[in-house]
Amino acid sequence: MTAAKRSTETTRHQSFEDGERRFLYLLFKRIRGAKRQFFLHSDIQDLISEVSSEAGDDLPEGSQLLANLKGVMSAAHRDPWLVVEFRQSIGRWYHGRFHLDDLSFEEIPVNDFLAFRESLVCDNGSADEWPIEFNAQPFLHDVPIMREKRQIGRGVEYLNRTLSHRLFSSAEKRVQTLFDFLQIHHHRGRQLMLSDRIQTPAELQQAIEGAEEFLADQPDDKLWKDIRAELNSLGLEVGWGDTVARVRETVNLLSEIIDSPNPSDIEEFLGRIPMIFSVVIFSPHGYFGQSNVLGLPDTGGQVVYILDQVRALEKEMRERLESQGLDTEPDILVVTRQIPDAKETGCDVKEESINGTRNARIIRVPFTEESGEVVPQWISRFKVWPYLERFTIDSERAILAELGNKPDLIIGNYSDGNLVATLLAERLGVTQCNIAHALEKTKYLFSDLYWKENEEDYHFSAHFTADLLAMNAADFIITSTYQEIAGNASSVGQYESYSSFTMPGLFRVPKGIDVFDPKFNIVSPGADEEVYFPHTDQENRITGLKKEIDTLLFGDFPGAVSQFKDPDKPIIFLMSRLDKVKNVTGFVEWYAKNDRLRELANVFVIGGNTDFDQSSDSEEKEQIRILYDLIERHNLRGQLRWVPKQSDKVFNGELYRVLADRKGVFVQPALFEAFGLTVIEAMTSGLPTFATIFGGPLEIIEDGKSGFHIDPNHGEDVAEKLADFFARCQEDPDHWNQVSQGGIERVEAHYTWRLYASRLMSLSRIYGFWKFVSNLDRARSRAYEQLFYRSVFRPIVDKMS
Numbered sequence: 102m103t104a105a106k107r108s109t110e111t112t113r114h115q116s117f118e119d120g121e122r123r124f125l126y127l128l129f130k131r132i133r134g135a136k137r138q139f140f141l142h143s144d145i146q147d148l149i150s151e152v153s154s155e156a157g158d159d160l161p162e163g164s165q166l167l168a169n170l171k172g173v174m175s176a177a178h179r180d181p182w183l184v185v186e187f188r189q190s191i192g193r194w195y196h197g198r199f200h201l202d203d204l205s206f207e208e209i210p211v212n213d214f215l216a217f218r219e220s221l222v223c224d225n226g227s228a229d230e231w232p233i234e235f236n237a238q239p240f241l242h243d244v245p246i247m248r249e250k251r252q253i254g255r256g257v258e259y260l261n262r263t264l265s266h267r268l269f270s271s272a273e274k275r276v277q278t279l280f281d282f283l284q285i286h287h288h289r290g291r292q293l294m295l296s297d298r299i300q301t302p303a304e305l306q307q308a309i310e311g312a313e314e315f316l317a318d319q320p321d322d323k324l325w326k327d328i329r330a331e332l333n334s335l336g337l338e339v340g341w342g343d344t345v346a347r348v349r350e351t352v353n354l355l356s357e358i359i360d361s362p363n364p365s366d367i368e369e370f371l372g373r374i375p376m377i378f379s380v381v382i383f384s385p386h387g388y389f390g391q392s393n394v395l396g397l398p399d400t401g402g403q404v405v406y407i408l409d410q411v412r413a414l415e416k417e418m419r420e421r422l423e424s425q426g427l428d429t430e431p432d433i434l435v436v437t438r439q440i441p442d443a444k445e446t447g448c449d450v451k452e453e454s455i456n457g458t459r460n461a462r463i464i465r466v467p468f469t470e471e472s473g474e475v476v477p478q479w480i481s482r483f484k485v486w487p488y489l490e491r492f493t494i495d496s497e498r499a500i501l502a503e504l505g506n507k508p509d510l511i512i513g514n515y516s517d518g519n520l521v522a523t524l525l526a527e528r529l530g531v532t533q534c535n536i537a538h539a540l541e542k543t544k545y546l547f548s549d550l551y552w553k554e555n556e557e558d559y560h561f562s563a564h565f566t567a568d569l570l571a572m573n574a575a576d577f578i579i580t581s582t583y584q585e586i587a588g589n590a591s592s593v594g595q596y597e598s599y600s601s602f603t604m605p606g607l608f609r610v611p612k613g614i615d616v617f618d619p620k621f622n623i624v625s626p627g628a629d630e631e632v633y634f635p636h637t638d639q640e641n642r643i644t645g646l647k648k649e650i651d652t653l654l655f656g657d658f659p660g661a662v663s664q665f666k667d668p669d670k671p672i673i674f675l676m677s678r679l680d681k682v683k684n685v686t687g688f689v690e691w692y693a694k695n696d697r698l699r700e701l702a703n704v705f706v707i708g709g710n711t712d713f714d715q716s717s718d719s720e721e722k723e724q725i726r727i728l729y730d731l732i733e734r735h736n737l738r739g740q741l742r743w744v745p746k747q748s749d750k751v752f753n754g755e756l757y758r759v760l761a762d763r764k765g766v767f768v769q770p771a772l773f774e775a776f777g778l779t780v781i782e783a784m785t786s787g788l789p790t791f792a793t794i795f796g797g798p799l800e801i802i803e804d805g806k807s808g809f810h811i812d813p814n815h816g817e818d819v820a821e822k823l824a825d826f827f828a829r830c831q832e833d834p835d836h837w838n839q840v841s842q843g844g845i846e847r848v849e850a851h852y853t854w855r856l857y858a859s860r861l862m863s864l865s866r867i868y869g870f871w872k873f874v875s876n877l878d879r880a881r882s883r884a885y886e887q888l889f890y891r892s893v894f895r896p897i898v899d900k901m902s
């Protein structure tokens with residue numbers, strides 16, 4: 102069962118010593134007693150703890166068996182077998198089965214593990230002998246796969262190192278490759294970098310030597326236009342730089358790479374080549390707009406993220422193009438669906454300029470029925486699948502009309518956007534980047550195994566198939582955190598959950614995605630610095646909003662529920678969509694049951710609708726009902742105030758700061774939060790933040806230093822932690838300042854859009870380059886994915902229509 106004892110080719114048997122056997126006997130007795138088929142990691146760990154305390158010294162803490170059992174991520178039981186999956190460490194899995202009577206163990210192939218699970222949920226009690234399989238394993242030989250868990254999410258660095266050794270092994274090869282690559286660049290009919298005067302790699306080398314000689318004694322600040330004629334005569338076209346200094350550096354870099362390539366020079370050189378002029382960003386579902394959309398079902402952080410991303414990207418692209426010597430405006434389109442019944446959101450408008458940019462715009466393309474009829478109403482993200490193919494074709498037409506050419510990069514957002522990006526990138530032959538924001542698979546227990554039971558509401562059959570296809574097709578994937586890819590020592594990453602799974606009756610996935618694939622890169626978003634900044638930055642504060650904010654907090658505000666009895670107490674602030682997973686109601690219950698906390702602080706909630714009849718979303722309705730019930734049952738009026746969603750972000754930015762002035766805190770109690778933009782908004786405003794350990798916040802916050810971690814499964818402890826914090830701050834007001842400052846510094850150092858945009862632009866170039874010069878275009882797997890799309894995905898979607 103240990104790594105050393107295992108081999109990938111053969112299955113191993115293992116028998117146990119006496120102490121271990123007694124331990125296993127007790128454990129299996131409990132498993133049988135539980136009369137359940139499936140056990141989660143936490144179930145198994147609870148049983149192990151129970152048995153450990155009973156078994157006494159039989160199995161000491163350092164025991165290898167215990168260590169292995171701690172890695173059991175799930176188990177399935179049917180007598181006499183307990184079939185388990187072990188996560189030996191991040192991203193490393195193996196499977197095995199215990200015989201509950203003779204207490205033996207044997208390792209089994211992943212397929213047997215999946216088949217056993219299938220047999221437990223199939224009507225006839227046995228798995229399909231010939232299921233359809235999605236298996237990415239054979240194609241992983243086409244790419245260099247990383248080995249160390251610390252490399253996960255830093256794919257581009259690995260790729261640069263590995264491929265530069267592999268492909269650039271001789272000077273001859275290097276010049277040929279770079280010659281081939283530099284020749285292909287042009288923009289709107291204009292040739293860039295090399296002209297057709299240079300016909301061979303040898304001529305490229307001569308041109309570089311000639312340019313180096315010429316540039317050596319030119320003044321640094323001389324402009325491209327004044328050296329163009331000389332460089333043109335050598336065969337160099339615009340793109341090398343805007344000034345002599347810049348052109349010289351770029352030419353020198355190229356000669357360095359030819360002489361002795363090193364990964365950082367390659368990255369630096371590629372960053373200077375004009376490759377990205379236009380970007381298309383897909384975000385099909387939900388209300389995508391700039392006013393009155395936030396807080397609506399399915400419309401939250403993704404919209405905030407994309408709008409901020411576009412502003413930062415446009416700036417970065419413009420700066421890069423300028424420094425390359427080109428006076429071209431970058432073009433960014435956000436393509437979303439047009440919703441004719443858009444209420445007050447403006448999402449029925451076909452085109453909208455994006456505020457804070459010169460040229461970027463939202464293009465809205467409607468969903469249509471097969472008959473061609475336009476779908477007028479908003480459709481939940483779980484039900485958009487039948488519309489996406491037609492949406493892709495219609496979007497393609499709109500994009501080509503807008504840009505006059507194909508884009509240089511397509512970015513998908515969320516499962517639906519990533520599928521559309523896959524289809525269009527394939528059709529146009531463009532580099533594809535995926536961003537998930539949140540993958541649904543880990544949010545719902547056994548969502549794969551019990552997909553049929555959830556089909557009517559969630560359509561996981563289509564959703565997870567789309568995810569698999571899009572993540573395999575993407576040239577690169579960016580994530581906000583490490584945990585999004587690969588979790589941490591004790592929890593499985595969102596992408597990692599697609600490594601192997603089964604949807605009985607649909608298909609089996611022995612290998613869905615490998616988290617060691619270098620396509621994964623962590624590029625964290627930020628919070629718009631013009632809107633969210635520290636409360637201590639008095640100069641930029643929007644004092645004119647004071648009266649409105651006072652009314653929101655304490656006055657007669659439309660839709661507000663309850664007024665604070667003691668408005669001087671510090672405020673615990675929560676703001677999110679009113680989804681179940683955000684767990685606002687969970688928090689209210691913990692607060693309600695802790696008298697000490699109720700004494701020390703008030704609670705202020707912004708979220709959803711406070712009028713049940715105004716909500717159109719069933720999940721939100723349920724949360725509204727629960728929240729009212731809690732307020733009445735625990736007599737919370739006077740201590741808790743609740744107002745409907747607020748979508749003016751400038752106002753919200755000032756609100757965070759006002760609450761920080763009042764020495765409040767922010768709480769994000771979600772059952773799972775993929776990243777958590779509100780967490781960084783609150784932190785950067787200086788509000789000490791208490792946020793869930795499940796998801797991004799675990800990584801964003803360093804517990805006790807830049808905020809606090811809270812475990813939503815232990816609400817009593819959360820309430821105590823908050824009460825302790827407020828009590829301590831009463832005694833030592835500096836404690837509040839320290840945590841507040843810690844949060845501000847953390848965001849400044851790691852979560853800014855400037856860093857993000859520069860990284861994303863570098864990645865797009867580097868992946869584009871390696872795709873061009875190596876077999877990273879994954880042609881074989883693309884053919885397989887296309888077949889899977891047509892023969893599996895389409896029929897699933899046809900059934901939905």
Ligand code: UDP
Binds near residue numbers: 749
């Ligand atoms: N938001 C808002 N008004 C609300 C609720 C949320 O402006 O009533 C904003 C919030 O400031 C943040 C985004 O919506 O920028 C929510 O992003 P987050 O990542 O926290 O959660 P998501 O909604 O994407 O799951």
Ligand code: LCN
Binds near residue numbers: 401774797
């Ligand atoms: C979706 C989520 O659920 C949040 O956790 C993220 O912060 C947001 O998208 C932006 O990526």
